[in-house]
Amino acid sequence: MSEENEETKTSNEQQDTPPIPFQQEMEEAVASPEKAEEAKLKARYPNLGAKPGGSDFLMKRLQKGGQKYFDSGDYNMAKAKMKNKQLPTAPAEKTEITGGHIPTPQDLPHRKTSMVTSKLAG
Amino acid sequence: MAAPGGDMQWCFSQVKGAIDDDVAEADIISTVEFNHTGELLATGDKGGRVVIFQQEIENKSLPQFRSEYNVYSTFQSHEPEFDYLKSLEIEEKINKIRWLPQKNAAQFLLSTNDKTIKLWKISERDKRPDGYNLKEDDGRCKDPNSITSLRVPVLIPMDLMVEASPRRVFANAHTYHINSVSVNSDHETYLSADDLRINLWHLEITDRSFNIVDIKPANMEELTEVITAAEFHPHQCNTFVYSSSKGIIRLCDMRESALCDRHTKLFEEPEDPSNRSFFSEIISSISDVKFSHSGRYMMTRDYLSVKIWDLNMENRPVETYQVHEYLRSKLCSLYENDCIFDKFECCWNGNDSVVMTGSYNNFFRMFDRSQRRDVMLEASRENSKPMQVLKPRKVCAGGKRKKDEISVDSLDFNKKILHTAWHPQDNIIAVATTNNLYIFQDKIN
Numbered sequence: 162m163s164e165e166n167e168e169t170k171t172s173n174e175q176q177d178t179p180p181i182p183f184q185q186e187m188e189e190a191v192a193s194p195e196k197a198e199e200a201k202l203k204a205r206y207p208n209l210g211a212k213p214g215g216s217d218f219l220m221k222r223l224q225k226g227g228q229k230y231f232d233s234g235d236y237n238m239a240k241a242k243m244k245n246k247q248l249p250t251a252p253a254e255k256t257e258i259t260g261g262h263i264p265t266p267q268d269l270p271h272r273k274t275s276m277v278t279s280k281l282a283g
Numbered sequence: 284m285a286a287p288g289g290d291m292q293w294c295f296s297q298v299k300g301a302i303d304d305d306v307a308e309a310d311i312i313s314t315v316e317f318n319h320t321g322e323l324l325a326t327g328d329k330g331g332r333v334v335i336f337q338q339e340i341e342n343k344s345l346p347q348f349r350s351e352y353n354v355y356s357t358f359q360s361h362e363p364e365f366d367y368l369k370s371l372e373i374e375e376k377i378n379k380i381r382w383l384p385q386k387n388a389a390q391f392l393l394s395t396n397d398k399t400i401k402l403w404k405i406s407e408r409d410k411r412p413d414g415y416n417l418k419e420d421d422g423r424c425k426d427p428n429s430i431t432s433l434r435v436p437v438l439i440p441m442d443l444m445v446e447a448s449p450r451r452v453f454a455n456a457h458t459y460h461i462n463s464v465s466v467n468s469d470h471e472t473y474l475s476a477d478d479l480r481i482n483l484w485h486l487e488i489t490d491r492s493f494n495i496v497d498i499k500p501a502n503m504e505e506l507t508e509v510i511t512a513a514e515f516h517p518h519q520c521n522t523f524v525y526s527s528s529k530g531i532i533r534l535c536d537m538r539e540s541a542l543c544d545r546h547t548k549l550f551e552e553p554e555d556p557s558n559r560s561f562f563s564e565i566i567s568s569i570s571d572v573k574f575s576h577s578g579r580y581m582m583t584r585d586y587l588s589v590k591i592w593d594l595n596m597e598n599r600p601v602e603t604y605q606v607h608e609y610l611r612s613k614l615c616s617l618y619e620n621d622c623i624f625d626k627f628e629c630c631w632n633g634n635d636s637v638v639m640t641g642s643y644n645n646f647f648r649m650f651d652r653s654q655r656r657d658v659m660l661e662a663s664r665e666n667s668k669p670m671q672v673l674k675p676r677k678v679c680a681g682g683k684r685k686k687d688e689i690s691v692d693s694l695d696f697n698k699k700i701l702h703t704a705w706h707p708q709d710n711i712i713a714v715a716t717t718n719n720l721y722i723f724q725d726k727i728n
Contacts, residue, residue, distance in 0.1 A: 194612035199560040201615040209561070218565070219506050219528065223478055225397070225460055280301040280310050281326055281334045281720055282357040 291710060292726040293673045295666055297351055299336070300719035302664065312715040314702055318382040318390065321706040324352055324713055325392060326720055327377025331361040333394055333447075335405065352722055356405050358447040361396040373398050379464045381473070383486075391450070393473060397460040400475055402451035402486060410438040456482050456492045463513045469520040476513035476525060483537075495543050496525060496535065511626075512572045519578065522547075526583060530567030532592065550581075550592050552599045562614045562623070570626035575635040576707075582638055584629040587611060589640050589650065604650040604657065607642045609680035609691045622696050633708045641700025644689070645716050646676055662700060662714045662721040672726060 203209060301310065309330025316325050324336040337355035364373040374397055383391040389406040414436040417425055459477035466473045474495070475482050481496035496513075500506055509528045516522035521537045533546035554563065566586035574581045580601070583590050587610060590600035606627075610617060617623040622643075629640040641647045642659070650657045660673045679688040702715040710725030 193558060193560070195558070195560045195562055195614060198612060198614040199562060202561060202618060205615075205619075219509055220503075222509060222528075223459055223506075277309070277330075279326075279328055279330070279332045279334050279357055280718070281299045281312075281328075282354045283301070 293660060293712075293723045294726045295668065295671045295673065295721070296711070296724045297722040298664065298667055298719055299334075299352075299722075306718045310718040312702060312718060312720060313376050313378060314380050315704045315713050315715045315720065316380045316382060316392075317704050317706055317713065318392075319384050319707060321708055321711065323355065323382070323390060324704070324722075325380045325382070326715065327360065327380050327394060329374075329376040331359055331363070331375030331377060331396065333358055333360045333377060333380065333392075333403070356445040356447050358403070360394045360401060360403065360449075361399065364398075378461055381464050381466050383466055384470055386470070393464050393466065395461050395464050395475065398454070398457055400453040400461070400464060400484075401449050402453075403447050404450045405445060405447045408444045408446060409441060411441045412436045413439045451486065451489050453484055453489050453492070456484075462511060465513060465515045465523065467515045467520050468518055472520075474513055474515060474523060476510050478509040481510065481513055481523075481525060481543075493541070495537065495541070497542065497544060511569050514572055514574055514581075517574050517576060517578045524572055524574070524581060526569035526572040528568040529564060530569055530585060532569065532572060532581070532583060534594065548594070548597050550597050550600075552590070562618065565618070565623055566614070571628040573629060573631060575631050576633065577635055580635065582629055582631065584627050584640055586623060586625075586627075589629055589638060591638070591652070602652060604638070604648075606640055606648050607646075607678070609678050610643075612680070613691065617696070620696065622699075625699055626701060627699075628702050630703055630705045632705045632710070637705075639703050639705060639712065641703055641714070643696050643699050644694040645698040645700055646678075647700045647703060647714055660723075662716050662719075662723075664719075667721075670726070673723065 300312075307330075309328060309332070311329040312326055313329055314325075314327040317323070318325070322338050324338075326334050326336075328334075334357045335355045336352035338350045338352050340350045360377055361375040363375045365371075366373055376396055377394050378397065379393075379395050381393045383393070383402075385391075389404050392403050392405070394401055394403060413420070414434050416430060416433055416436075417427065419425055453475070457475065457477045457480070459479050461475055461477050463476040464473060465476075471487075472483055472485050475484065475492075476496075479497065479499040480494055482492040483495045484492045496510070498508065498510065507529070508531070511526050511528055513523060513525035516524075522534065523537070524532055524534045526532045530551065532550040534548040534550070535543035536547045537543060539545070539547060554567075569583045569585050571584040572581060579594060581592050581594065583592065583600075584606075587608060588606055589604045591602040591604075593601045614623060627641050629638060631638055636653045637649055637651045639647060639649045645662045646659050647662065648657060648659050659676045659678070661676050666673055674687075677685070677688045678694065679685065679690050681691070684690050698716060700714055700716060704713045706712065712723050714721045714723065
């Protein structure tokens with residue numbers, strides 16, 4: 162009984178699973194398909210973080226779409242500086258806008274609804 | 284109602300949507316929901332559009348040719364937006380639609396994208412006024428001096444027009460992405476949940492909402508858990524549940540305190556620590572939680588299974604059903620192609636005896652709780668002859684593949700059924716593939 166408790170305690174305390182002997186890992190892999198898949202993953206990505214379900218996934222989930230490159234502050238400052246001059250126009254292709262070029266609202270991927278009726282209603 | 288799941292023979296009824304394989308992103312179906320009578324069926328898509336179908340009783344004398352669902356109304360619910368302050372795009376994709384119980388001639392539904400919830404009124408107009416005194420029939424104003432007699436305008440019939448209008452817009456209350464909306468049994472309030480917070484709204488009031496759950500840590504580095512779904516209890520207006528990415532469901536009672544950060548009940552199945560793997564937490568993340576109609580049970584969906592919980596027992600589910608256990612030995616590749624993060628929904632039938640959920644390869648599963656039977660069916664154009672009975676499908680995990688079985692390596696992981704809905708009373712189901720909506724019905728009925 163106390164052995165079980167110890168085991169549980171260890172698992173909960175440590176976020177990083179300590180490296181276990183190779184043979185033991187192989188034995189576990191045979192017993193559990195999940196562990197076998199984990200071994201496969203670790204073999205392909207040896208630098209995979211020790212905190213699997215932790216912050217990285219969740220942060221990515223919270224971000225979702227990711228940030229586009231538009232800074233309203235920069236844009237307004239650049240507009241004020243320019244005064245009579247035109248803002249540099251965007252390149253013809255939709256390349257990612259970084260560096261010295263100050264993006265304008267026109268540079269952003271223009272996502273307007275096409276107002277096309279859903280094909281489900283067709 | 285017909286015999287439960289095992290004896291039911293599901294037949295193809297209808298399919299909506301384009302046949303071509305080239306799917307435009309806007310056409311991807313993102314939510315499906317019957318209204319409370321089952322007469323209306325709403326779908327939302329990635330393009331921010333809502334399409335509502337209405338059941339039309341065709342031939343009452345021939346019950347086997349049951350009514351069909353035809354387009355009733357369609358409208359653009361949400362549009363893409365750009366948050367200039369945070370440099371973030373706000374998708375117009377409809378995450379959830381929830382119908383309000385009907386109170387008058389009009390129908391109301393809540394539809395939400397990542398940031399804004401809208402209350403839509405869908406009303407019918409089949410009469411128009413005719414015979415004005417000051418206006419001609421074409422709308423031009425009459426010269427008052429030319430009028431010699433008065434008449435009373437009358438309402439005359441016209442072709443049915445269904446109009447959808449936004450009645451309320453509930454905006455600016457969510458920093459993170461809204462995943463759930465749930466109408467309270469009091470029919471006056473509703474909750475909206477994002478990754479870290481749950482807000483309580485009154486349907487009439489758009490300029491404020493109450494925060495009832497906040498799990499945002501003071502230091503974001505300490506973030507370990509996010510909210511994945513939330514729902515109000517079907518009868519107890521003070522009770523709601525929310526599920527998390529760690530496989531935990533918390534039940535909260537709003538009578539206890541204004542901020543329900545402390546749960547009343549916590550439902551979690553203990554895990555054998557020796558079974559723990561890199562994937563454990565990811566596949567335990569709950570993608571959907573649904574109360575039974577009775578209010579006694581709730582169902583959760585995680586990556587590989589469906590679990591039924593008795594609200595009176597917190598330490599483990601009363602039933603567990605494996606949806607596609609054969610995927611357990613494919614977790615590595617499912618992680619690499621991101622499929623392991625797919626969010627499957629689940630639903631109950633009208634009398635809570637059968638539950639349904641989707642899978643890959645356009646397969647979906649039904650588990651009959653009372654008869655302890657289950658079946659896997661497929662939504663495909665190949666089985667779309669009118670009233671064609673669906674043949675059960677089987678996946679072979681490895682080794683010898685029997686005839687009619689499909690090998691797990693042949694499954695198409697791009698064909699996922701994430702959204703399904705069951706008519707509240709009858710054995711009619713709506714199953715959404717990527718861009719098509721299938722309607723199946725039980726043969727007997």
